[in-house]
Amino acid sequence: MSGSVIGRERNICLGLVDQYVQTIATEANSTYCMANFDRSLCWQKTASGEVAQRKCPFSYCLNVEGCEEIEKNYTVQRICNENGSWAEPIYTQCIDILKYHPHCIVGFCRTCPDLLRETVINVSLTLSIVSVALLVTALILFGILDSIQCQRILIHKNLASSFVFRFTVLALWTIAQTMNFFQDCSYYNSMPLYEYEWICKLLLWLVIYFQVASVMWMLIEGGYLYSRFTVFAMRNINCPNYAFFLCGWGKSIMG
Numbered sequence: 001m002s003g004s005v006i007g008r009e010r011n012i013c014l015g016l017v018d019q020y021v022q023t024i025a026t027e028a029n030s031t032y033c034m035a036n037f038d039r040s041l042c043w044q045k046t047a048s049g050e051v052a053q054r055k056c057p058f059s060y061c062l063n064v065e066g067c068e069e070i071e072k073n074y075t076v077q078r079i080c081n082e083n084g085s086w087a088e089p090i091y092t093q094c095i096d097i098l099k100y101h102p103h104c105i106v107g108f109c110r111t112c113p114d115l116l117r118e119t120v121i122n123v124s125l126t127l128s129i130v131s132v133a134l135l136v137t138a139l140i141l142f143g144i145l146d147s148i149q150c151q152r153i154l155i156h157k158n159l160a161s162s163f164v165f166r167f168t169v170l171a172l173w174t175i176a177q178t179m180n181f182f183q184d185c186s187y188y189n190s191m192p193l194y195e196y197e198w199i200c201k202l203l204l205w206l207v208i209y210f211q212v213a214s215v216m217w218m219l220i221e222g223g224y225l226y227s228r229f230t231v232f233a234m235r236n237i238n239c240p241n242y243a244f245f246l247c248g249w250g251k252s253i254m255g
Contacts (some may be wrong), residue, residue: 005057006040013042033080038089046080053077056094058105061112067104070097109185125174128167135160135167151238155224158248159217166210173207176200209253217248 016035031048046052053075060071074097079087097105106112142148142157176182182200183190 005059009040009042009057010037013037016042016044031082031084033084033086036086038078038086040091041076041089043078043086043089048080048082048084051077051079056091056097058094058097058107061104061106063112064104067101070101070104107188109180109183109190121174121178125171128171128174131167132164132171135164139164151241152224152228154241155217155221155244158244159214159221162210162214162217162248165206166214169203169206169210173203176203212251213249216251220244220248 013035014037033043033046033048033052035045036043040057041054043052043054055071056074056076058071060067062068062071074093076089076091076094078089081087102108102110139157139160142153142160180190182193182196184193
């Protein structure tokens with residue numbers, strides 16, 4: 001069940017127990033089932049012989065058609081016995097929700113439909129793929145045209161390469177998260193797959209690394225073009241290539 005729902009129910013029960021302890025002396029001749037927490041729901045004080053009802057402890061997707069009725073009609077029942085003790089709660093209808101209406105609840109790696117979120121993910125993924133295709137085309141052209149090779153083109157190629165890696169890794173990360181590649185979805189509250197933890201950490205590290213690298217190469221590109229028009233406009237002085245590589249790719253590791 002949802003951890004936030006269970007935590008809230010537990011806190012409610014603790015408060016009710018303290019409240020009822022203070023008033024129990026005034027109700028000595030009455031038979032009640034006192035507030036009780038069954039590890040999922042808090043059952044408030046109920047008169048003996050009555051059947052208490054609570055909604056199933058799920059987080060519902062009320063924006064899905066038909067799920068609002070599911071939330072209202074499917075309940076948990078629990079009988080307060082004549083002697084003031086609680087019977088076992090009956091979660092049959094909640095189990096039916098898991099079996100026949102799983103699309104109505106959050107759990108097992110499922111989330112409620114969100115048009116804005118899905119649009120942002122799809123647009124981001126599509127633009128990443130298109131950007132990679134265009135940048136790879138540019139790199140091929142830079143590579144086959146020997147007549148234009150110079151330090152400026154070298155910087156261009158590294159800048160384009162940093163964006164190719166950045167968008168490729170970002171697309172892989174987005175797909176992995178969307179498909180819950182690193183989660184065990186057989187549990188209501190999904191569990192991490194620790195055997196894939198190193199892949200998750202590596203992929204996240206690459207996402208951050210290539211983001212920094214692309215920014216560093218943009219800085220190098222801007223600095224180089226600025227120097228060509230100002231400081232070194234009339235001088236034939238070039239910074240060694242290894243300095244650019246060290247700053248563009250090496251600094252990203254340290255940063």
